[in-house]
Amino acid sequence: MPHGPASYGNPMRIVVTAKYVPDISTERGFADGRVVRTAAEGTLNELDENAIEAALQLVEAGRASGAVGADEGEVVVVTMAGPDGDMALRKAFQLGVDRGVRVTGDELAGSDYFGTAAVLAAAVRRLGQEAPVDLVVTGMAALDGLGSVVPTLLGAELGLPTLNLAKKVELADGVLTVTREVDDTTEVLSAPLPAVLSVTDGANSPRLPGFKLIMAARTKQIEVWSPADLGLAADAAGTAGARTEVLVAAPRPPRAEPEIVTDKGEGGIALADYLIRNDLVRPAEETR
Amino acid sequence: MTHSNRTVLVLLDPATEVRPSALELLTLARDLGRVEAVTLEAPTVEVLAQLGGHGVETVHQAELSRDGECVTGDERHLPAVVAAALAAAVRLTDADVVLLPTSFAAKEAAALAARDLGAGLVIDAASVREADGRVVAGKRVFAGAWDTECAVTTDVAVVTVRANSVVARPAPAAVEPVVEGYAVELAPSPVTLVSREVKADTSGRPPLDQAAVVVAGGRGTEGDFGPVVELADALGAAVGASRDAAFEGWWDTYVGQTGVTVAPRLYIGAGISGAPHHRGGMQASQVIVAVNSDPEAPIFEICDFAVVGELAEVLPQAAAEIRRRRG
Structure with a gap:
């Protein structure tokens, strides 16, 4: 990717990667070892809204500083999906992103983490050929797979420094500094742009779509690219390139009907009784 | 072997x-x-x-x-x-x-x-x-x-x-x-580590991500985690929160799809409605117990045992009974 001079003072060009996922409040399932994604119940991965928000804020901060023009800077959202994935891009348009790209092709189905990262990286590189990309922003995870590793692999694929799971993001003089709280550790990390950044759901509060943007999003042009457009080899992604093979995907049996007690003064005793009866209370010497 | x-x-x-x-x-x-x-x-x-x-x-x-x-x-x-x-x-x-x-x-x-x-x-x-x-x-x-x-x-x-x-x-x-x-x-690193701090855990409780028993509190605690902690300590359990409760600042670690995913032997959710985000972080638990004053709370759909009642009363009573019967 061409390296552009990037900091406040120059308009920022940011790519956000997004995923079209089944709505987590609906029944989700598999068919032929792959996640079922249908238009009726699919949505923009909620955590990608935090990525879009972070990108918009960075572009807007540049404009607010007065150093760049009010129409300078750009946020491009890229998704790898079938035609239903346009719903995710329309949602991104509603939030105010400038461009939406869908990378699509039957041969991409069944991509593993590495294949997904390879496709997204190829799309970022192509955008970089048009004009330098300063930053790639992703959400912390997709709410269907929850792997959280594609941002890391995307950074490695692009050969860019990667700052993951940022709760706080600062940009000064072309250097990005993030604070992340992962597991039991707080880290402050920094890297020069261009870079890959993933943000958590605690990083910001995504904006609500505005009426004008909602109207405009309906008819906004979506760019559709094929793997061939991106110069991807046939086994770069999809089932052909996957390093794992799904053997079984089966729904678990529903839980038995619960035992429900309404507290009339002895609810706590009933709870203790249930735990002891089911051997869920360890002896005193084992509890700390 | x-x-x-x-x-x-x-x-x-x-x-x-x-x-x-x-x-x-x-x-x-x-x-x-x-x-x-x-x-x-x-x-x-x-x-x-x-x-x-x-x-x-x-x-x-x-x-x-x-x-x-x-x-x-x-x-x-x-x-x-x-x-x-x-x-x-x-x-x-x-x-x-x-x-x-x-x-x-x-x-x-x-x-x-x-x-x-x-x-x-x-x-x-x-x-x-x-x-x-x-x-x-x-x-x-x-x-x-x-x-x-x-x-x-x-x-x-x-x-x-x-x-x-x-x-x-x-x-x-x-x-x-x-x-x-x-x-x-090692290859040259383009990323600089400015600072790193590991949180010292002085609670004496097991870590949330590894505990065999987890007691979690949500909005229903109204910010008072005392009853949650009391039951957790009676059980030797870890304490967690819902995302809402953590974002309110009531507890620092939360159970959920973007927080800590837990699959303990026993999970007790108190004052937690069971939003999809939370369920994604605990639904693989072996035994799920819920305490909630709202009989319509979605968490009741996925639990094994539940008490409909005020957690501030139910939890301390359960803790006292466990301490008493265990001797």
């Missing part, structure tokens, strides 16, 4: 303690083949004894350098550094499988190591076994509603395993581990 001639590497980072999840990894690893550990620092005497008790014959201790300079200190724990150490250890030992815990940092390290090695990657496995000469990992997905299994089709498999996947058990016979250093040359 199988008679497989596989070599299985287990990441132990930090090497100053053996967490419950590490013992579980060693237990799983012994069923797959010969177990060796990888560390980024010298293991303590106590750690070595524990590793020996779990059948670890060799500990590979990475000796990190960059441009001829030794790399020490906090930077050793960065995912890119851990990944380089793991990849070098696989090449050194010709290992077939690498097992790591499912922490955010370990997932990053696993991804980078797998990429470097051209290895298949499974994140958050609930089981790992061998079938027809391949490593097969089981996962519980979609908030615990589906079980999947996938086979790794490459020579090397890198797998992160969720806590409480197996009951840790020591090896039939303890061994005396040998620590062997090996050189790892």
